[in-house]
Amino acid sequence: MEKGLLQKNKILGINILYIVSIxxxxxxxxxxxxxxxxxxxxxxxxxxxxxxxxxxxxxxLSYVFEIYYYLIIKKDSDCHNVVNSLAPxxxxxxxxxxxxxxxxxxxxxxxxxxDILLKFIDNKWSINQIALxxxxxxALLAITGFYNNANLYELNNNLNPSLFDYFIGRSVGCIGTxxxxxxxxxxxxxxxxxxxxxxxxxxxxxxxxxxxxIIYFVGGLSFTNLLIKTxxxxxxxxxxxxxxxxxxxxxxxxxxxxYSLLIGMIxxxxxxxxxxxxxxxxxxxxxxxxxxxxxxxxxxxx
Amino acid sequence: xxxxxKFNNDEKNxxxxxxxYLAPENIIxxxxxxxxxxxxxxxxxxxxxxxxEASNGIKSYATVSGTVEMNEEEGIIKxxxxxxxxxxxxxxxxxDISEVKKEVIxxxxxxxxxxxxxxxxxNKLKNKSKVLIINAIDVEPYQFNNNYLFQDNVxxxxxxxxxxxxxxxxxxxxxxxxxxxxxxAAVREIIAKYNDINFKVIPDVFPYTTNQCIARKxxxxxxxxxxxxxxxxALYKIYMALKEGLPVADRYITICFxxxxxxxxxxxxxxxxxxxxxxxxxxxxxxxxxxxxxNFMRRVKCDNLESLVVSDNTKTIFIFDKQDIKxxxxxxxxxxxxxxxxxxxxxAKVLDSACIRCGLCSYVCPANxxxxxxxx
Ligand code: SF4
Ligand code: SF4
Numbered sequence: 154m155e156k157g158l159l160q161k162n163k164i165l166g167i168n169i170l171y172i173v174s175i176x177x178x179x180x181x182x183x184x185x186x187x188x189x190x191x192x193x194x195x196x197x198x199x200x201x202x203x204x205x206x207x208x209x210x211x212x213x214l215s216y217v218f219e220i221y222y223y224l225i226i227k228k229d230s231d232c233h234n235v236v237n238s239l240a241p242x243x244x245x246x247x248x249x250x251x252x253x254x255x256x257x258x259x260x261x262x263x264x265x266x267x268d269i270l271l272k273f274i275d276n277k278w279s280i281n282q283i284a285l286x287x288x289x290x291x292a293l294l295a296i297t298g299f300y301n302n303a304n305l306y307e308l309n310n311n312l313n314p315s316l317f318d319y320f321i322g323r324s325v326g327c328i329g330t331x332x333x334x335x336x337x338x339x340x341x342x343x344x345x346x347x348x349x350x351x352x353x354x355x356x357x358x359x360x361x362x363x364x365x366x367i368i369y370f371v372g373g374l375s376f377t378n379l380l381i382k383t384x385x386x387x388x389x390x391x392x393x394x395x396x397x398x399x400x401x402x403x404x405x406x407x408x409x410x411x412y413s414l415l416i417g418m419i420x421x422x423x424x425x426x427x428x429x430x431x432x433x434x435x436x437x438x439x440x441x442x443x444x445x446x447x448x449x450x451x452x453x454x455x
Numbered sequence: 456x457x458x459x460x461k462f463n464n465d466e467k468n469x470x471x472x473x474x475x476y477l478a479p480e481n482i483i484x485x486x487x488x489x490x491x492x493x494x495x496x497x498x499x500x501x502x503x504x505x506x507x508e509a510s511n512g513i514k515s516y517a518t519v520s521g522t523v524e525m526n527e528e529e530g531i532i533k534x535x536x537x538x539x540x541x542x543x544x545x546x547x548x549x550x551d552i553s554e555v556k557k558e559v560i561x562x563x564x565x566x567x568x569x570x571x572x573x574x575x576x577x578n579k580l581k582n583k584s585k586v587l588i589i590n591a592i593d594v595e596p597y598q599f600n601n602n603y604l605f606q607d608n609v610x611x612x613x614x615x616x617x618x619x620x621x622x623x624x625x626x627x628x629x630x631x632x633x634x635x636x637x638x639x640a641a642v643r644e645i646i647a648k649y650n651d652i653n654f655k656v657i658p659d660v661f662p663y664t665t666n667q668c669i670a671r672k673x674x675x676x677x678x679x680x681x682x683x684x685x686x687x688x689a690l691y692k693i694y695m696a697l698k699e700g701l702p703v704a705d706r707y708i709t710i711c712f713x714x715x716x717x718x719x720x721x722x723x724x725x726x727x728x729x730x731x732x733x734x735x736x737x738x739x740x741x742x743x744x745x746x747x748x749x750n751f752m753r754r755v756k757c758d759n760l761e762s763l764v765v766s767d768n769t770k771t772i773f774i775f776d777k778q779d780i781k782x783x784x785x786x787x788x789x790x791x792x793x794x795x796x797x798x799x800x801x802x803a804k805v806l807d808s809a810c811i812r813c814g815l816c817s818y819v820c821p822a823n824x825x826x827x828x829x830x831x
């Protein structure tokens with residue numbers, strides 16, 4: 154007889170799948186920013202391992218804060234809210250969108266601070282935490298003049314990545330967002346997660362492709378160039394991990410379709426015409442603010 | 456009996472035990488404010504004797520014969536069963552109901568309290584509803600008792616449907632589940648005689664067998680003013696009223712243990728105590744169990760089976776192991792919206808009136824939020 158007529162804790166499983174889905178990104182980040190740089194003698198073994206250790210620290214810290222929040226602040230003696238929290242996953246993603254050489258004593262507190270901030274304004278607004286974090290971080294770095302996404306090896310050597318390099322992620326970019334291949338592997342893992350909005354990346358990429366094809370015919374950009382720009386911009390990462398972030402996406406199907414297509418199309422314009430890669434996060438952030446609006450796109454019953 | 460059914464799109468086979476509990480020690484009728492009581496302490500009552508009438512028109516009849524023990528303080532009328540089964544028999548019993556007139560049908564529905572409160576059946580018949588849908592499928596998963604009632608009365612139910620169709624000049628549709636093999640075969644055999652009935656067999660997939668979903672899916676109707684829905688039990692009541700001139704005293708209820716690992720369909724009396732029924736007729740204990748009435752998906756637990764009696768609203772009792780369901784924060788996954796069969800937003804503060812209270816939204820919610828409760 155089928156089990157599961159009554160409710161079981163499903164979010165724990167969802168959480169585990171979410172975290173597993175970012176493991177390829179973390180491992181690749183460790184390889185690209187840690188091992189490869191260490192092999193070239195440009196960093197120490199200890200610093201190379203930071204890319205593996207810090208995500209773990211962030212996940213642990215997130216849980217510590219969740220426990221503090223529910224036990225002390227909310228006075229909720231039950232731990233199911235802690236176990237069910239998606240914050241560790243979101244915070245780990247925030248870490249992955251930092252630059253490889255960003256000051257970690259700034260980024261880690263910033264990540265946790267955003268987590269706390271959004272907890273307190275939660276349920277009132279719909280905000281994509283990762284996009285917001287990225288925008289603020291980049292703004293801070295740009296103001297202070299530290300904005301640079303190259304790791305030490307990339308900084309010291311003038312590399313000329315091929316399309317294939319871009320695909321597997323051997324290119325300049327945030328800690329964990331450069332590898333399209335790892336993102337796709339993560340997507341496959343996420344497909345097993347019933348509660349992940351799997352259509353959002355597909356539709357976003359569809360919207361992106363439509364505009365890209367128009368640009369190809371009208372703007373005369375070559376196919377390889379288009380692909381390189383797409384991979385370089387981190388759009389695939391944003392489409393798979395940032396845009397479908399469950400808390401800041403429409404719950405209504407038609408709203409979700411419009412939301413994803415819109416993000417894809419605007420991103421394609423920003424990436425391929427304006428060369429404004431950061432725009433992806435801004436678009437996602439603004440769209441997340443508009444989620445209540447997207448939720449109204451619904452066929453009415455009567 | 457073996458039964459095949461579908462839940463969550465999986466086809467399942469189930470062994471159902473049929474039981475009878477037709478001689479309860481006593482039956483209980485609760486008195487509420489505004490009720491008119493027709494008996495007093497010490498009276499002897501017969502089966503089918505009117506005991507009380509509520510202000511909204513619901514009538515309660517004795518379903519066993521015996522002495523009345525009235526406790527006005529607690530608002531209880533108890534009939535202690537003397538097990539002689541002494542019953543009133545109506546003079547209006549008919550051999551053949553096919554000649555019954557329109558007015559008589561309406562009158563019987565009203566007189567026997569079949570159609571109480573806002574007189575849905577009578578008004579719809581009078582106002583010339585265009586469509587009559589006899590939904591003979593158990594809407595909730597694991598109810599499995601309409602099919603037994605149907606099986607016991609196939610001819611009578613078809614006669615009644617045909618009569619309603621003819622007298623009120625209404626399009627009558629009889630809907631049965633594709634998995635209800637016996638009844639489908641039984642109907643197919645005799646349907647030719649009843650040429651005013653359209654017979655339809657549909658897959659039984661929860662909740663698409665609720666009246667509203669059937670109307671939407673098979674009749675393209677989004678407003679139900681023109682449609683008269685009757686379930687097997689309501690139709691059976693009309694049939695009994697016309698044929699025997701009597702109210703219905705027995706009914707089937709389903710008792711479902713665990714996650715449908717053990718299912719009993721019990722024929723019992725109106726007014727029989729549910730706690731007693733389980734204690735006396737089935738071997739299972741209900742200590743330390745969670746009990747849900749009629750629909751476990753809606754998650755309305757019932758704390759005191761001991762004080763509940765079989766009524767019009769008792770159809771299924773689900774008995775599950777105790778489980779502590781705690782809701783966590785909504786992760787806005789949208790599953791509840793996606794699954795809603797009537798396409799409304801279960802997350803809305805006030806649920807749209809189109810909600811059929813199927814409970815699917817709460818069922819799929821990974822955060823265990825009860826979306827049908829007001830505090831969500
Ligand atoms: S809101 Fe929930 S209970 Fe109501 S119809 Fe939709 S899924 Fe069913
Ligand atoms: S299914 Fe539950 S968690 Fe998902 S959106 Fe609906 S209420 Fe929220």
